[in-house]
Amino acid sequence: MAELGALLGDPARANMLAALMDGRALPAGELAYVARVTPQTASGHLAKLTDANLLALEKRGRHRYFRLASPLVASMVESIMAVAAIQLPARRAPVSYMDDRMRTARTCYDHTAGRLGVGIADAMAACGYVVFGEDGAAITETGTGFLADFGIARDVGRRSRRSFCRPCLDWSERRPHIAGIVGAAILDRCLELGWVEKSKDTRALAITPAGARGLDKTFGIQFSSTTLPTLRRIASVANAAGASSNLNTSRTSGRNAPVR
Amino acid sequence: MAELGALLGDPARANMLAALMDGRALPAGELAYVARVTPQTASGHLAKLTDANLLALEKRGRHRYFRLASPLVASMVESIMAVAAIQLPARRAPVSYMDDRMRTARTCYDHTAGRLGVGIADAMAACGYVVFGEDGAAITETGTGFLADFGIARDVGRRSRRSFCRPCLDWSERRPHIAGIVGAAILDRCLELGWVEKSKDTRALAITPAGARGLDKTFGIQFSSTTLPTLRRIASVANAAGASSNLNTSRTSGRNAPVR
DNA sequence: GGATCGCTTCGGCCGCGGCCGAAGCGATCT
DNA sequence: AGATCGCTTCGGCCGCGGCCGAAGCGATCC
Numbered sequence: 001m002a003e004l005g006a007l008l009g010d011p012a013r014a015n016m017l018a019a020l021m022d023g024r025a026l027p028a029g030e031l032a033y034v035a036r037v038t039p040q041t042a043s044g045h046l047a048k049l050t051d052a053n054l055l056a057l058e059k060r061g062r063h064r065y066f067r068l069a070s071p072l073v074a075s076m077v078e079s080i081m082a083v084a085a086i087q088l089p090a091r092r093a094p095v096s097y098m099d100d101r102m103r104t105a106r107t108c109y110d111h112t113a114g115r116l117g118v119g120i121a122d123a124m125a126a127c128g129y130v131v132f133g134e135d136g137a138a139i140t141e142t143g144t145g146f147l148a149d150f151g152i153a154r155d156v157g158r159r160s161r162r163s164f165c166r167p168c169l170d171w172s173e174r175r176p177h178i179a180g181i182v183g184a185a186i187l188d189r190c191l192e193l194g195w196v197e198k199s200k201d202t203r204a205l206a207i208t209p210a211g212a213r214g215l216d217k218t219f220g221i222q223f224s225s226t227t228l229p230t231l232r233r234i235a236s237v238a239n240a241a242g243a244s245s246n247l248n249t250s251r252t253s254g255r256n257a258p259v260r
Numbered sequence: 261m262a263e264l265g266a267l268l269g270d271p272a273r274a275n276m277l278a279a280l281m282d283g284r285a286l287p288a289g290e291l292a293y294v295a296r297v298t299p300q301t302a303s304g305h306l307a308k309l310t311d312a313n314l315l316a317l318e319k320r321g322r323h324r325y326f327r328l329a330s331p332l333v334a335s336m337v338e339s340i341m342a343v344a345a346i347q348l349p350a351r352r353a354p355v356s357y358m359d360d361r362m363r364t365a366r367t368c369y370d371h372t373a374g375r376l377g378v379g380i381a382d383a384m385a386a387c388g389y390v391v392f393g394e395d396g397a398a399i400t401e402t403g404t405g406f407l408a409d410f411g412i413a414r415d416v417g418r419r420s421r422r423s424f425c426r427p428c429l430d431w432s433e434r435r436p437h438i439a440g441i442v443g444a445a446i447l448d449r450c451l452e453l454g455w456v457e458k459s460k461d462t463r464a465l466a467i468t469p470a471g472a473r474g475l476d477k478t479f480g481i482q483f484s485s486t487t488l489p490t491l492r493r494i495a496s497v498a499n500a501a502g503a504s505s506n507l508n509t510s511r512t513s514g515r516n517a518p519v520r
Numbered sequence: 521g522g523a524t525c526g527c528t529t530c531g532g533c534c535g536c537g538g539c540c541g542a543a544g545c546g547a548t549c550t
Numbered sequence: 551a552g553a554t555c556g557c558t559t560c561g562g563c564c565g566c567g568g569c570c571g572a573a574g575c576g577a578t579c580c
Contacts, residue, residue, distance in 0.1 A: 001337075001344045002274035008265030010538075018261065028557060041539055043558050054343075062547040062556050072429075076343045077261075079336045083314075084261045086332065136423030136440070163396030169332075180396070270568075288527060301569055303528050322526050322577040 007052055008080065012037050013045050017054070017068070017077050021203065023109055025058055025067035074109050082169035104223065105196060105205040108168060111183030112190070112205065118173045119221035120186060130165065132176055137167040139182055147182070150218065151189050157181035267312055268340065272297050273305045277314070277328070277337050281463065283369055285318055285327035334369050342429035364483065365456060365465040368428060371443030372450065372465065378433040379481035380446060390425065392436055397427040399442055407442070410478065411449050417441035 008014060012035035019034045020026060026034075032042030046066055049055040054073050058065040068074050105116035112120065124130045129143030139147065148154050157164060168179035178186065190196045195211030207215070207223050215221045268274060272295035279294045280286060286294075292302030306326055309315040314333050318325040328334050365376035372380065384390045389403030399407065408414050417424060428439035438446065450456045455471030467475070467483050475481045 001278065001341055002269055002271035004340055004344045005265055005268030005270070005274055006537095007269070009262060009267070009269035010265070011262035012538085014262035014265055032557095037538090038540060039557065040541085040559080044538080047558085064557070072339075072343055072346065076339045079332075079339045080264055081261055083332055083336045084264045136426060166396060266567095272568085292527095297568090298570060299527065300529080300571085304568080307528085324527070 004052065004054075007048060007054065008077075010045065011035075012041065013049060016042075016045065016049070016066075018081070020055070020066065020068050021074060021077060021109060023068065023074070025065035027063045027065050031066060071109070078109070078168065085169070102204050103173075105207055106203040107187065107198065107205060108170070108177070108179070108203075110187065111168070111177070111179050112187045112196075113168070113170050113173075113177055114205075115173060115223075116196070116205065116207070116215070116221065117177035117183075118170050118175045119215075120219050121167075121175070121177045123219040123221065124178070130178065130182075132167050137165050137176070137178065137180075139165050147185075150186075151193070152182075152185045156185050264312065264314075267308060267314065268337075270305065271295075272301065273309060276302075276305065276309070276326075278341070279463075280315070280326065280328050281334060281337060281369060283328065283334070285325035287323045287325050291326060331369075338369070338428065345429070362464050363433075365467055366463040367447065367458065367465060368430070368437070368439070368463075370447065371428070371437070371439050372447045372456075373428070373430050373433075373437055374465075375433060375483075376456070376465065376467070376475070376481065377437035377443075378430050378435045379475075380479050381427075381435070381437045383479040383481065384438070390438065390442075392427050397425050397436070397438065397440075399425050407445075410446075411453070412442075412445045416445050 008017070015035045016031045019031065028042060028046055029039060031046065032039045035042055035045065037045075046055065050057050050066070053069050055066045056069045058067070068077075103114055105112060105114045107113065108117065111117065121130065121132075124143065124146070125132060127142075127146075128140055129146045130137060130139050144154060163180040165178060165182040166180040167176035168183070169175075170177050177183070187196075190211070191198070193210070193214060194208055195214050196205040196207055199206060212223045215223065268277070275295045276291045279291065288302060288306055289299060291306065292299045295302055295305065297305075306315065310317050310326070313329050315326045316329045318327070328337075363374055365372060365374045367373065368377065371377065381390065381392075384403065384406070385392060387402075387406075388400055389406045390397060390399050404414060423440040425438060425442040426440040427436035428443070429435075430437050437443070447456075450471070451458070453470070453474060454468055455474050456465040456467055459466060472483045475483065
């Protein structure tokens with residue numbers, strides 16, 4: 001374990017892993033760039049990570065693409081990020097260097113994170129569509145109906161071995177968002193609707209004009225045109241949701257799981 | 261994150277964290293001992309871990325007790341251990357220095373792990389009492405009945421915000437065992453029945469003679485008297501379970517969740 | 521009150537590991 | 551075939567951080 005920790009403990013390697021968190025494979029040169037080191041230094045780091053089976057290597061032509069070796073590795077990195085977001089700010093708040101677009105909306109492995117991710121989670125929680133526990137989460141019966149209305153089949157992932165709905169701590173917002181099959185399905189649906197678009201070389205998600213309208217109407221989340229003011233927080237999201245559309249069918253407060 | 265990784269990347273600190281994984285608070289001297297360093301070195305490490313809010317400090321008399329600062333930290337360490345167990349053995353199999361009693365049965369935060377933990381999980385899975393997914397797990401309806409027969413109230417933890425049943429990867433056995441509310445309840449029940457006993461200064465669990473009988477009868481797990489031969493693996497556990505007692509009521513194979 | 525004990529702080533030693541420049545190697549392009 | 555490109559290997563520099571001995575400090579014991 002110490003060995004693994006030491007591997008994660010270098011800023012260059014940590015940056016590389018963070019850059020790979022969405023599951024894409026990146027070439028060595030690009031990883032050198034995100035790690036802010038020369039290619040030869042990066043090469044050394046990548047060799048270590050690959051030796052430890054944290055990264056998998058894919059050769060293509062004269063390029064060598066690296067990606068996280070397994071979801072287990074991703075979840076390990078995620079859990080460290082979560083602790084890092086919560087524990088350290090006291091001593092080292094100064095300002096994270098994460099770019100604004102990343103804070104707004106990004107992919108986290110296969111689901112949405114950032115303000116978008118927690119905004120969806122907050123709105124759904126406020127309406128009793130999802131309940132969060134300390135280390136688990138569940139979609140309520142009314143929540144299943146809501147998702148069906150949103151365009152996510154009721155039987156999605158029923159046969160899959162993955163967790164259906166689980167919370168994932170957001171390291172920029174420091175609040176949970178929705179992961180698991182449901183989280184992935186929500187992201188897929190948003191992409192399908194053309195509400196958000198994946199960026200080619202970062203994990204950032206761009207919110208389209210149609211997306212801004214749709215997300216406000218459905219979840220009560222408002223994104224201003226280009227750079228965005230602060231997102232309304234949970235209380236106001238809940239209120240707004242009550243006042244606008246979709247979410248206010250069978251509005252029930254809090255954690256009980258009303259029968260549809 | 262790199263900062264956190266560096267913190268975890270020192271063998272001495274890693275040993276300390278591992279020793280605290282069951283949630284107990286240990287005095288500085290004892291942690292120095294498990295880390296195999298002098299008290300003054302340990303003091304430095306502990307200061308760093310405490311500064312980073314990974315450990316919480318409790319002063320009592322002239323002793324200073326340290327414990328993990330939060331369950332989040334525990335789950336982070338756990339996820340690293342899980343990756344360490346799976347990824348590294350290829351290069352560094354040579355023999356773990358974990359003591360045999362720890363491999364047999366130990367606490368993992370608040371539930372059972374080691375051969376005992378995975379044995380229970382295997383037996384229950386083989387009988388369709390629990391199903392494991394990639395990042396989730398659930399107790400089936402027959403499973404709920406089985407647990408009730410075992411002495412665990414049907415409504416245990418219903419109001420808790422913790423995850424009810426979740427898999428936890430065992431880093432000595434490299435297979436999942438049962439964590440969450442159910443995992444904790446099973447351990448509590450085993451303690452209550454006098455089947456296992458917590459050790460004072462390690463996470464090892466001692467299996468009592470009554471426990472050996474009970475565990476065999478209920479779960480089909482056999483522990484020989486003192487040092488134990490290899491535990492029968494999943495297939496044989498399933499067969500044995502069919503032949504002996506308790507588990508064979510409404511025996512159904514595999515993953516379907518039969519209605520009670 | 522003095523002795524002991526648990527723990528911390530200080531100071532200095534030393535080795536591991538990250539860093540880069542230079543050079544090498546195979547794939548690709550023209 | 552030669553030029554370029556992406557990446558790796560080699561070698562040497564250097565600084566961070568872990569380690570321990572010695573000393574200090576407060577609580578406890580007798």
